Structures are given as structure tokens and as C-alpha cells.
Amino acid sequence: MTTTSIPRPEYPRPQFVRDKWLNLNGAWQFEIDHGRSGKDRGLHTEDASMGQSIIVPFCPESALSGIGNTDFMDAVWYRRTIDIPADWAGERVLLHFGAVDYHAEVWVNGKSFGTHRGGYTAFTFDITDALQAGSNTVTVYAEDDLRSGLQPRGKQSGLYHSHGCDYTRTTGIWQTVWLECVPQSYISSFKIFPDPENECVHLEAKLNGQTKGLQLVCEASYKGRPAGSAAVRLGAMSARVTIPVSEVHLWQVGAPELYDLKLQLVSTEGGQAVDTAMSYFGLRSVQLDGMAFRINGKSVFQRLVLDQGFYPDGIYTAPTDEALKRDIELSLEVGFNGARLHEKMFEPRFLYWADQLGYIVWGEHANWGLNISNAQGLAQFLPEWIEGVERDFNHPSLIGWCPFNETWDDGRTGSRQDNEVLRIVYETTKAIDPTRPVIDTSGNFHVITDIFDVHDYDQNPETFKARYESLRTGEGEVNASFPNRQKYTEGLPYFVSEYGGIWWNPGQTDGKAWGYGNRPTSEEEFIARYDGLTTALLEHPKMFGFCYTQLYDIEQEVNGLYTYDRKPKFDPAIIRAINTKRAAIED
Structure with a gap:
């Protein structure tokens, strides 16, 4: 399947971008499991096959999925094979799910990597140790019981028909599924704290792997021009750094000035980059002031x-x-x-x-x-x-x-x-x-x-x-x-x-x-x-x-x-x- 034929081919996590990734949207094997008996029937094993095909990331209730089943589905199964690019050898491979409604379990080559509960947030498994040469099989199981009172359903109808302000349901995968290649030591997440009053931005990063001998280097730019940098030596699994900004451009309502941000883990000895990720930020503050809501000090x-x-x-x-x-x-x-x-x-x-x-x-x-x-x-x-x-x-x-x-x-x-x-x-x-x-x-x-x-x-x-x-x-x-x-x-x-x-x-x-x-x-x-x-x-x-x-x-x-x-x-x-x-x- 070419990139142009993959549905929703764009990078799914635009504030945390790496070069090495693979979009897994497109045709997957699919089966509805009304009796939640799929595990007993071995649908999670490597050689199992399923009776239908679905287009991910669209839910089976939707027309775009190719299924269009709008009745209640207690559980659903997905399966597809993947080939890992040769140049990812020796690095870690992360399997990402943008969202699966509601309670998901994931297997790779028949090995369970865990579960995730929640229909709206992303989750990730490091599947490196289960991968083998050639093709690999990914299997996903999702249970969904929005009438139980035990899960947030939002505006998904609890009745068979849509009614009032409740609409057609969503079951299973409904956001992009993708692979990401990361080094043995990498940035796992970060939080950006804009500080326009002090013309800087603060950053907190969480790290994975061995951090000894590494430093976190952060470089901000504005429209291609360098706008500030900072570095900090690493000695733990997290780090904090403040990046002074040389030219201040505020993110305003209707006037969204944005800075690009490069984050790198760099060796303190040889100076080579171990991990690189790209992001962006806006210099913006919010404050409640009496009855006013202020953005960058201005009542909006x-x-x-x-x-x-x-x-x-x-x-x-x-x-x-x-x-x-x-x-x-x-x-x-x-x-x-x-x-x-x-x-x-x-x-x-x-x-x-x-x-x-x-x-x-x-x-x-x-x-x-x-x-x-x-x-x-x-x-x-x-x-x-x-x-x-x-x-x-x-x-x-x-x-x-x-x-x-x-x-x-x-x-x-x-x-x-x-x-x-x-x-x-x-x-x-x-x-x-x-x-x-x-x-x-x-x-x-x-x-x-x-x-x-x-x-x-x-x-x-x-x-x-x-x-x-x-x-x-x-x-x-x-x-x-x-x-x-x-x-x-x-x-x-x-x-x-x-x-x-x-x-x-x-x-x-x-x-x-x-x-x-x-x-x-x-x-x-x-x-x-x-x-x-x-x-x-x-x-x-x-x-x-x-x-x-x-x-x-x-x-x-x-x-x-x-x-x-x-x-x-x-x-x-x-x-x-x-x-x-x-x-x-x-x-």
C-alpha cells in the first residue's frame, strides 16, 4: 500500500515528531465477537484468520471502514502483518495506538503486550523483543460496553437508534495505528511551560534508557532563525531546562506566532546526537483577573x-x-x-x-x-x-x-x-x-x-x-x-x-x-x-x-x-x- 493510498497518512503526533515511523492504517482483518469468545477460539494466535476486512482507523460503525455495522458490538478483533524496515535493526520499536474504544489488549506474534482501558487516549507498547525476521503479526482485541455505566461514552447512543443529542456509536480502533523507531536511550515525553513575561520557555523531559554521558540539548527557532538554546547534563530519568528566547513573538488569538523546537540527546564526549525529536511551541499565558479571562495580559x-x-x-x-x-x-x-x-x-x-x-x-x-x-x-x-x-x-x-x-x-x-x-x-x-x-x-x-x-x-x-x-x-x-x-x-x-x-x-x-x-x-x-x-x-x-x-x-x-x-x-x-x-x- 503506497503512502498516498493509506487513509489518514499524516504524522499523528505533530508536537513530538521523529523521522523513523511507519503508518499502519489501511486494510486489517476484522471480526465481530458478540460472545466475547475470541480468546477461547484462538483469535489472538499467530496463525488465526478473521472473516472480514476493515479499513483502519475508521470504526466499524462508519461507512469509511467498509463495515457499516451500527448495532451494538460487545467486542471486536483486528489482525495484520507488518514488516520492520531493515534500517531499524538494533533500535527499539514502539507500537502506538491513537485511540481504541474501549478496553484493548494487544498481541505481537502471539505474545500479549498488555491492555489499555479508555476509549479516547493514546497508548504505546515497546514490541522490540517480540519481533522476528520477516513478517510479524499484530492482533488487537477491544471490548466495548457503553451501557454498563462503567465507561465514559460521550455522545454515543445508549439506545439502538440515535436520539436527541446522542448519535451513532464508535467501537474499537478510531485513530491512527503506527510504528516508531527509537534508539536505546530516548526522550519519552516532555512538557513545555511558556513564560512570555520572562522571555523564555521552560521544559521538563522524561527519558528512557541509559542517560549517563548524555546531555539534553534544546534549540528554538522562529521562521528559520535561531531564537534560543540551552543544554543540561543528564544524571536521572528526567531533566529540566530553561530556554531564553532572543526575540519575543506572542501566540495570540487569531495571530498564532509559533516557534520550532528541536530536542536532542547528545553524547557529552563525542558530541554525536543519539536521539532527535522535533516540536513547536507558542509563547502564551492565561490568567483569570476578576471577571476577565486574560491571554497574554489582554482580556479576550x-x-x-x-x-x-x-x-x-x-x-x-x-x-x-x-x-x-x-x-x-x-x-x-x-x-x-x-x-x-x-x-x-x-x-x-x-x-x-x-x-x-x-x-x-x-x-x-x-x-x-x-x-x-x-x-x-x-x-x-x-x-x-x-x-x-x-x-x-x-x-x-x-x-x-x-x-x-x-x-x-x-x-x-x-x-x-x-x-x-x-x-x-x-x-x-x-x-x-x-x-x-x-x-x-x-x-x-x-x-x-x-x-x-x-x-x-x-x-x-x-x-x-x-x-x-x-x-x-x-x-x-x-x-x-x-x-x-x-x-x-x-x-x-x-x-x-x-x-x-x-x-x-x-x-x-x-x-x-x-x-x-x-x-x-x-x-x-x-x-x-x-x-x-x-x-x-x-x-x-x-x-x-x-x-x-x-x-x-x-x-x-x-x-x-x-x-x-x-x-x-x-x-x-x-x-x-x-x-x-x-x-x-x-x-
Whole structure:
């Protein structure tokens, strides 16, 4: 299979790039295992064969996979052979999975390399010791039971049919599978801490292998010009270094200046490079200042839109890298400057394009479907959330974390959320990342949060505006949506992180459409309502942002500004003119 015929051929981890890698997307053997009996039947062994073929990285529910099975699948199997390039001899070979939903086990040549639980984060196995000359067999098994209450499902439907704001499910592999060649001693991960106020960037690296006699050398450049360097001798499995920046160019919303970064492990004696990786960074700081949200010291009104990351032909997986970029461009065309990445951890390539285009985003997990009324919910949620925070930490476009969305009580038992689950996740997130604000749960029910947000789908601009008058005047109780469950704390930054959801589906006659509130009777009525709701938030002197529901339709939910196939429903210039009005809180 040539590179041009491989689906999603681009490098999957754009902030941590090495030259030696091999994309494993394309045709794999495949089998649905409704009885979870595949191990008993020996499907994990080297000589096993499977009954179907699937195109990875597309999930079997999608049209692009070639399977298109939208029923529940308790488990699925994948198998393919790989040939290791000859020039990788003597080095380590890492097998990477971008995401597998939900509980995966991986074998190479019949040897199990371990398991991973979580449908949204990457995992890696060092498979060097199992490789043999010639062809090698990789086998993947994934169990998926989103109706169990024991796994985050996000917007994947728990019923057979899609309904309301839940859509077609995703099972198994849905991001790129790839091999990477690394030396015996190599950089395994790193975190970048931009420090524009002090004209430098700090870096923490984790290392694998023998580090004696090596140093970490870091070189920053801007548009090809050297912009700073630093080196530190290694004596442990981690290192810290500060790189002074000779010319300061800030990463701004809509003006994304970026630096290239080369990281090397270099011998202290001979000076030869042992390992080389390429990355990039943006000089960007975020800060909460009273009711304002400041980026590089400037109050920026967050004109956000809800983006759920679904595609008609790929479901969770964008058909191309260009499609990821295009969704951001469509949002920018109608005047938004960012998005809540909703009920899903988006793939790193989306965040890469957000970095490149100066588009701000909030990171969120797919918590819906997970019972968090007891500590077991924490055990299921926290490990994957930590992986996601660590994975996406270095993206300048990511300006805040929101692990949970609308933590409703368990409908099956009536039990309330365990507040300790939210508190522990919040505290853990702050410990891993002290540089960004954290919202414990968007909308409800807040326990401990840096920002108080509410969801409000009132379709009447007058009553919608009046609901936030007490926040403006300081007189009376501030709207908390669920006053018996959560209270606004005076002085907390405040924003409406979901509103609108105005449905507009002219010409649809199948009766399956769904949206919030009453449908407008004309395009003019839609625009007037959109203008009234949005302007009420822009003109509020104590509101730092909004998030409109939503960017595009998804299946039966028809409240997007674009259709599911990304066609505009309205003249983009009209929506852009409303969204880009000056906000009262902006400097």
C-alpha cells in the first residue's frame, strides 16, 4: 500500500515528531465477537484468520471502514502483518495506538503486550523483543460496553437508534495505528511551560534508557532563525531546562506566532546526537483577573461554539486531516474564535490545526454514560483523564480544562453525583497543570471550580437577558440554574457555556429532527433570535465568554449553523457580524 493510498497518512503526533515511523492504517482483518469468545477460539494466535476486512482507523460503525455495522458490538478483533524496515535493526520499536474504544489488549506474534482501558487516549507498547525476521503479526482485541455505566461514552447512543443529542456509536480502533523507531536511550515525553513575561520557555523531559554521558540539548527557532538554546547534563530519568528566547513573538488569538523546537540527546564526549525529536511551541499565558479571562495580559472575550467532533462518513474519525482543519475554518468564517470540544477528547491533529490557526479550545472528557455516584466512577474516569491532560498539555490553543459536562444524577438508581469524584478530579488536574483554569463540571452540578458556568437554552432574548441582570448589578442572587444544588460564589468569573441550540431544518420531512425549544418560522426569525441571545451576552460587562450550540448538525440534531455535511444554512457574513460585535469586557 503506497503512502498516498493509506487513509489518514499524516504524522499523528505533530508536537513530538521523529523521522523513523511507519503508518499502519489501511486494510486489517476484522471480526465481530458478540460472545466475547475470541480468546477461547484462538483469535489472538499467530496463525488465526478473521472473516472480514476493515479499513483502519475508521470504526466499524462508519461507512469509511467498509463495515457499516451500527448495532451494538460487545467486542471486536483486528489482525495484520507488518514488516520492520531493515534500517531499524538494533533500535527499539514502539507500537502506538491513537485511540481504541474501549478496553484493548494487544498481541505481537502471539505474545500479549498488555491492555489499555479508555476509549479516547493514546497508548504505546515497546514490541522490540517480540519481533522476528520477516513478517510479524499484530492482533488487537477491544471490548466495548457503553451501557454498563462503567465507561465514559460521550455522545454515543445508549439506545439502538440515535436520539436527541446522542448519535451513532464508535467501537474499537478510531485513530491512527503506527510504528516508531527509537534508539536505546530516548526522550519519552516532555512538557513545555511558556513564560512570555520572562522571555523564555521552560521544559521538563522524561527519558528512557541509559542517560549517563548524555546531555539534553534544546534549540528554538522562529521562521528559520535561531531564537534560543540551552543544554543540561543528564544524571536521572528526567531533566529540566530553561530556554531564553532572543526575540519575543506572542501566540495570540487569531495571530498564532509559533516557534520550532528541536530536542536532542547528545553524547557529552563525542558530541554525536543519539536521539532527535522535533516540536513547536507558542509563547502564551492565561490568567483569570476578576471577571476577565486574560491571554497574554489582554482580556479576550471567548466567542466559542460547541464542536462535538462527528463526521457523516467517519463518525468519530475525520475522513481527512483537511476535514479537521476545515471545521476550524468554518467556525472562524462565522466569527467564532474558539470552541468547547464537547463530550470527547479530540485527536491531536485537531489541536495542531487550532495551534496553527490561532483558535482557542477547552479540553473535555466524554463523561456521559459513566456512573459517578460512587468511588468506582473515579477509578474508571481519572486514569484516562490524566492521560488526556498529559497528552494535550503542550498545545497553546488549549486554554482551559473541563473534565465533566452536566453531571446528572444516575437515572437508573436516582443516586446523586459523588461530590468527592469531582473534587478529586479537579485537584488532580490542577496538580498536573497549574497553568490553566479548570471547570469541574460544565453546567451542573458544581463542587469546586475556577469559573462558574451555566447552560441556558431559553429561546426568548428578553427573559434570557433579564436572568443575568443580578450579575451585572450585584443586587439579588446570581443565576445558578440549579440553586438547590449549586451556588454562585461572589467574584468567580462567569459565562454561559451553552446557549441557543436554535433548530432550523427547512425541507426535512422525516419527522426525526430534534433541537431546543420552539422552531423559528422563518430565517428572519432565526437571525433575530440569534442576534438577541448573543448580543445580550456580548454586552454584559461581567461575562467573559459564551458558547453557542452548535457548529453543525449531527444526525437528527439540527441546531447547527452548518448542515452535517458542512454546508452553511445562513449567509456566514450575517452570523459573523453578530458574533464579532465588540464585547463589553474586552480591553
